[in-house]
Amino acid sequence: MATMTQTASLEQLEARCKTIRRHIIEMISAAKSGHPGGSLSAVEILVSLYMGGHLHHDPSNPTWAHRDRFLLSKGHACPVLYSVLAECGYVPVDQLNTFRRLGSIYQGHPDRRFMPILDGSTGSLGQGLSLAIGMGLAARLDQSPSRAYVVLGDGEIQEGQIWEAAMFGGFHKVDNVVAIVDYNKIQLDGFVKDILDLKPLADKWRSFGWHVIDVDGHSLTALASAWDEAKATKGKPSVVIAQTIKGKGVSFMENNPKWHGTAPNADESALALKELA
Amino acid sequence: MPTATKYELKMGSATREAFGKALVAAGKADQNVVVCDADLSKSTFTALFAKEFPERFFTCGIAEANMVAIGAGLASSGKIAFVSSFSCFVMNKGFEQLRVTVAYPQVNNLKVVGTHSGISIGEDGPSQMSIEDLALATSLPGFAVMSPADEVSMYALVLASVSYPGPVFIRAGRSKTPVIYQADQKFEIGKSIELVAGGDLTIFAHGLLVAEAIRAAEALSSEGISARVIDMHTIKPIDREAIAKAAKETGALVVAEEHLVDGGLGVKIAQVVSETHPCLMEYVGIQNTYAESGTPEAVMDKYGLLARDVVAASRRALARKRA
Known part of the structure; x- marks a missing residue:
């Protein structure tokens, strides 16, 4: 199976996470716009999948038919996706700082027209789960081992289409799909609990026929076993509820709704990078 | 030269029925053809496909937005996905999904067929009448948009859409429709x-x-x-x-x-x-x-x-x- 860093040690992956976080800060700072909080909260999720040997992919063969699919349904967190894809060798690291500029492949939200290796264009919330399930169905028809992973924002799952898709996935037993809720508890306007609370979140998914795995979304070991547990679960799709911290890794951004969609200025960026050194 | 008198306009079947028959033919010709339905398969005639190819037919329930994006996922992974419902539901409730998961990422293998279009559905009234579907569909960059007049043209254009290199919206009607074309008439998408x-x-x-x-x-x-x-x-x-x-x-x-x-x-x-x-x-x-x-x-x-x-x-x- 063609995967790139199956042998990466925990220490190596942790170092990768730090690198990705630095890219995120630098990109958003250079663009003077973007979404740092929800990018930082999803770092371990993407690093574990792409660099921990769990997502089957091959940077030397990006259109490999049996690759696992990946969708960042919360498309505004694309700095984390771009950084991970760059560090995997799909796209150039040295152009990450063109993020959000005219003509850049690093568009404001993931755009397949500019980056054909993406499995979908996202940005309008609520749609990625349906896409992932469609991809899972196609793999099932083709008797392909390909699995579909989709990262959802916690605020995003307020969208009704998510629950249409959840009902569909449970009913049709699409067990090659893994949804990940980046449960960082904050959305644009404030705390999720104050805007439209999701509780009881695990029970909601269970009642829709999903296998629920509740983990610390910043623990690479917990995430690794979550992917294994999902893979071993047959007859129903899995959802990994990743308990995360918005702005994780930069002390002044953590748990502060301000950093959902605000770019750090030069001083703030320098301070953040110092913490991530 | 055609003359005004050559058309008998004998009553034929509804274009939605011709769509259902064409889907079966498409499914036979290509095993990558799949169909998604939103609890209207008897009305849209996708039930014909479901009977023939149950493993390639996906019941989505009354959830058109999800149906369109499920179809987009299937189409993104190499399937030729038809999604179908009443035109007003698939176009209005699925429009944002057609925009963001189909038109914008250029998912060429997604084909939408909206039946029960226009006001000729009659008794069911305006909530079911699709009178803006062509305005919506033509606003999607890259889409081909068709409104066939009879069973012959519908059948041919559904089959043509399978290999058309782009997403497609086809409008079908509920009522029986006069037959205009001979069975051997050739049709080309984009050619009147x-x-x-x-x-x-x-x-x-x-x-x-x-x-x-x-x-x-x-x-x-x-x-x-x-x-x-x-x-x-x-x-x-x-x-x-x-x-x-x-x-x-x-x-x-x-x-x-x-x-x-x-x-x-x-x-x-x-x-x-x-x-x-x-x-x-x-x-x-x-x-x-x-x-x-x-x-x-x-x-x-x-x-x-x-x-x-x-x-x-x-x-x-x-x-x-x-x-």
Whole structure:
């Protein structure tokens, strides 16, 4: 199976996470716009999948038919996706700082027209789960081992289409799909609990026929076993509820709704990078 | 040369039924063809496909937004995915998904078929009547948009859409429809068909109004007026050549359609005319309103979508041309 860093040690992956976080800060700072909080909260999720040997992919063969699919349904967190894809060798690291500029492949939200290796264009919330399930169905028809992973924002799952898709996935037993809720508890306007609370979140998914795995979304070991547990679960799709911290890794951004969609200025960026050194 | 008298217009089947039959043929020819349905398979005739290929048929329940994006996922992974419901539901409830998961990422293998279009569904009334679907579908970059007039053209265009290199929206109707074409007629997406030759004016129509346009041309012919009739089965990409030629040669155009005039075929033809050979135009369509319940015949009568209305518009056009 063609995967790139199956042998990466925990220490190596942790170092990768730090690198990705630095890219995120630098990109958003250079663009003077973007979404740092929800990018930082999803770092371990993407690093574990792409660099921990769990997502089957091959940077030397990006259109490999049996690759696992990946969708960042919360498309505004694309700095984390771009950084991970760059560090995997799909796209150039040295152009990450063109993020959000005219003509850049690093568009404001993931755009397949500019980056054909993406499995979908996202940005309008609520749609990625349906896409992932469609991809899972196609793999099932083709008797392909390909699995579909989709990262959802916690605020995003307020969208009704998510629950249409959840009902569909449970009913049709699409067990090659893994949804990940980046449960960082904050959305644009404030705390999720104050805007439209999701509780009881695990029970909601269970009642829709999903296998629920509740983990610390910043623990690479917990995430690794979550992917294994999902893979071993047959007859129903899995959802990994990743308990995360918005702005994780930069002390002044953590748990502060301000950093959902605000770019750090030069001083703030320098301070953040110092913490991530 | 075609004449106004060659069409018997014998009643055939509904275009939605021809769609269902074409889907089965497409499914037989290509095992990558899959179908998603939103609890209307008996009405849309996708049930024919479900019976033949149950493993490639996905029941989505009454959840059109999800259905469109599930189809987009299937199409993104190499399937040729048809998603189907009543036109008003798949286009209105699935529009954002068509925009973001199909048109924008250029998912070419997604094909949408909306049945029960227009107001000719009759009794069910405006909540089920799709009168803006063509405006919505043509606003999606890269989409091909079709409104076939009879069972022959529907069958052929559904099959043509399977290999068409782009997403597609096809509009089908509920009611039985007069047969216009011979079984061996060839159709090409984007290429209109001249049904009646004529030099005084040109009537463009799609869907149910094609038969009405033929009837109108026959009536006008008895008054000594020579009307050209063109079936615009494809609304987008639009047949610019046929439009420019008609504008140049006949100098007066009537566009007849079972759709809001706003955003319909008429305004798209007007755009081409204004860019090529500006000439006067008249429009037969639904005028800035929703219709109401009634028999299909009564509704089409009240909202002015019969041959009589096409004749009246043609007379107005000619009067203006001669003024």
